[in-house]
Amino acid sequence: MSLADQVLQGSIRAAARLMRDIDDSRPQAIDELKQLYPHTGNAFIIGVTGPPGAGKSTLVDQLTASFRSRDKKVGVVAIDPTSPFTGGAILGDRIRMNRHSCDEGVFIRSLATRGSLGGLSRSTSDVALVLDALGMDIIIIETVGVGQDEVDIVKEAHTTCVVMVPGLGDDIQAIKAGILEIGDIFVVNKADRDGADRTARELSTMLDMRGATESDWSPQVLKTEAQRGIGMEELTDEIIKHREYFLTSGMIKLFLQERSQRHFMSILRDTLFNEVLSLIKESGALESIIKKLNEHNTDPYSAVEDIVANMIHGRRQTV
Secondary structure (H helix, E strand, O other): HHHHHHOOOOOHHHHHHHHHHOOOOOOOHHHHHHHHHHHHOOEEEEHHHHHHHOOOHHHOOOOHHHHHHHHEEEEEEEEOOOOOOOOOOOHHHHHHHHHHHOOOOOOEEEOOOOOOOOOOOOOOOHHHHHHHHHHOOOEEEEEEOOOOOOHHHHHHEEEEEEOOOOOOOOOHHHHOHHHHHHHEEEOOOOOOOOOHHHHHHHHHHHHHHOOOOOOOOOOEEEEEEEHHHHHHHHHHHHHHHHHHHHHHOOOOHHHHHHHHHHHHHHHHHHHHHHHHHHHHHHHOHHHHHHHHHOOOOOHHHHHHHHHHHHHHHHHHHOO
16 A cells, blocks of 8 residues: 555554655655545644743643543644754654653654744645644644744644743833734743743733734733643643634634645745756756856846746747
């Protein structure tokens, strides 16, 4: 059987192999994903994002345990940063979730960013798709530690939890655009620290100033101590509450349309780029273009326009 068939039958080993092929960009993975795609769309995706050191991995570990206690199968995608110098990644987030390693209802996969910005890896969507086809009820995506504008998780997750900790900055820091605007639920983790109440209060004040209508979802600010498991049941309940709102309000239809479009556009962009790059390398055009650029005999804008024009002209002649 193909890997896709095995995944649909619940094979953890096949899912792991397919995820490896996806992350390594092996061509055979595309055929497997084609088979899986019609069987996806059932899992609910939760994004957990926030700055480095906020305790995201410990929070995800506790969320996983909470959903398992409610008899939900959970898939976790943990994104770790890649070194800009060596290209390596520690992939250490799974260490904090080690207690779930023998649980057949939990699948944890670490991914390296491999230079991708936005807090996610380039293969995140496809790996989540495999987990969906594997039969996971809940998929939790933990982003790499992100800043104020690395908010790609909102494009992938149905519910986005933004994790903050006391002491990161003053109230001006709290109102900065970007990460504040994407959260469906805000979590002040490590709430036993000094300043936790103030941080929660500032976040609540800033959220109240957004001017949402009565029909809009109103993000709540919750305090947790993930290390000790405090506040996790309340957080799980709030996620379920947002899921119900997401499904009953009709928001999910627009979300799915936009996500499908982004996924298609991303694949189209990458495929066209790789095709064009391969062609100009094989023909020797790339070396010629670089030489002309170094000698200032052309500019990069004109070079790209010429390549695109030649490709379109060649396609028309073929047709």
